[in-house]
Amino acid sequence: MTRPKRIDFYLDFISPYAYLAFEQIPRALQGLSYEVVYRPILFAGLLKHHGQLGPAEITGKREWTYRQVDWLASAHSIELRAPDVHPFNSLALLRLALACSSQGMPNRFQCEAIFRHAWVEGGxxxxxxxxxxxxxxxxxxxxxxxxxxxxxxxxxxEAAISAGVFGVPSMVVDGRVFWGFDALPMLRAYLEKDERLDQAWRAPELIGQGVRRS
Known part of the structure; x- marks a missing residue:
């Protein structure tokens, strides 16, 4: 009997895209055999490692983020009420999620409660x-x-960075990183053994590195 694929779902409750992906993944992967391990990580730690600002810290990108998130929630019938202030300090929420389990891996119910605290209940x-x-x-x-x-x-x-994770949400299966809410169809295709995914994975090898900025 084939064991279900394990999906490591890396998240930070600060991310509206992580919330959307969390809500959508059961529908996106309906009918497939898989298990999800929820792994809270500090998005700010990823940004610092890669020398980046968060989307909500960049003028123009900040406004687009909230517009797109609002649109995506409506388009996918996902309940959404943005918090009063964003970005917020998510450390307490992340630590709470880890503390819910002696193994540091919260279950879906616990993650759902924290996501809804941030992205549904308001305040x-x-x-x-x-x-x-x-x-x-x-x-x-x-x-x-x-x-x-x-x-x-x-x-x-640190373990997420070592696994190649550079943003949230990231879903990692068999060492392959699927980043973002819009990666869910690709994730499904991989679980369905769609051969087009092998071609897509080789695509970066065909493109040379151009200009680098310090």
Missing amino acids: AADDAARLRALTDRLAPQRDPAASDVKQELKQAT
Whole structure:
């Protein structure tokens, strides 16, 4: 019997695209055999490693991001209510997710509760009172503020970088990184053994590196 493919779903609750992909993945992969491991990581750590700003920190790109996210949510019938302020500090949410499991890997229910806290319920995602209420509701197995949880988040982010992850959401299967909400059809094609994916994966080999900016 063939074992289901494991999908490592790298996420940060700060990302609206991660929320959309999280909501859409059951529909996008309906009928296929797979399992998802949710891996919270610090998006800011990826940005720092690659020397980049986040989309919401770039004028023009910030405005486009919210327009596109609003459109995508409506087009895919995904409930969305943006937080009062974005970007917000997602450290507490990430640590809470890790603390929900002794193994540092939250389940779908726990991730859903945190995503909805940020992207459905409204208000400030990092508001102290709201965070306390969310923590009480999830009743984590460990203290989210404990040093071991903080270290796990750092290690998880470093492991993601080592796995080739450069943004969120990223879905990694068999060492292949599928980045972004719009990568879900490609992910499905891979799980269906679509031969076109092999061609797409070789595409970068046919293009030489041009101008590099320091």
